[in-house]
Amino acid sequence: MPDSPPVGRIVRGDVLEVLPAWPEGCVDLVFADPPFNIRYQYDKYRDDLPPHEYLAWTEKWVDACLRVLAPAGTFWIAIGDEYAAEIRVLMRRRAALRNWVIWRYTFGQCCKGKFNRAHAHLFYFVKDRRHFTFNADAARVPSDRQLKYADLRANPKGKLPDDVWTYSRVCGTFKERVGWHPCQMPVAILRRIITACSKPKDLVLDPFAGSGTTLVAAAQLGRRWVGVELSEQYAAQAEQRADRADQEPVSVVNEPPAGAEPCVGDEPPVPAAGRRRRTRRAAGREGPGLFQSRDRQGAEPLPFTDTGPGGAL
């Protein structure tokens, strides 16, 4: 008899060992943000597998997630440029793609000899292309017709967001930043996904729980949640964070409504003249919080204000 997933817990362990013990079809929504294989520094996992090994591993965890996903379930995968194409091909035989969302982030990489990278990929798959949850009205945002043109033909309920989502990364100075995990995603992104793609009380799984972002968003939105995380330290802290989801600082990193000017939230911009130059040594002392990110660089602080729950006005 397979174990039931421990709802409201983060299981400490390897996703490939944990998920096979659960019954088939027991979760409604999976959000997976795996290590990107870009030599990122986690406390336990080494993020530098040879590409063929990384892809073989990816195939295994994808199949483990699909096995526990309900027939009408939804599967989101976050990934960087390095392996986005391979994941798209890998999934072709396994699930139906609904959207290939680009997360366009501020606080992106500052390159010296090529264009700055300022995006990651968010794949939105469903197991069954005809049966799935999509709460269109809950996901709507104000349209340009409403905000810019006062167009009487505008749908008063707003429009569905485009497939390019602008959210700042969670930088070291943001209240939302936990400080003990190197690549925390913004809760606002997860709120949008969970709001649109699940129902209250559905079970949301994050197989790479990290700092617990998915689980915080799920708890805030009245969904049940369960996570898996290799690092005992991350798992313990993320579980505490999810248990206190109602006290999570409201972030400033949400998307501005269409047509609205970006404005600064809890981190006032430093006037250019008064900006202190950070030395390499100072950056090191501050630890991974401020400028370390997946692309290891920070940029100018211009976070956006929150538009409300999940950006869904």
Ligand SMILES: C[S@@+](CC[C@H](N)C(=O)[O-])C[C@H]1O[C@@H](n2cnc3c(N)ncnc32)[C@H](O)[C@@H]1O
């Ligand atoms: C990209 S991070 C997830 C970040 C998360 N989305 C957040 O917002 O905090 C990937 C996480 O997967 C964990 N991990 C790596 N290999 C794993 C495995 N085999 N099973 C479970 N977790 C693993 C790492 O420790 C890391 O915390």
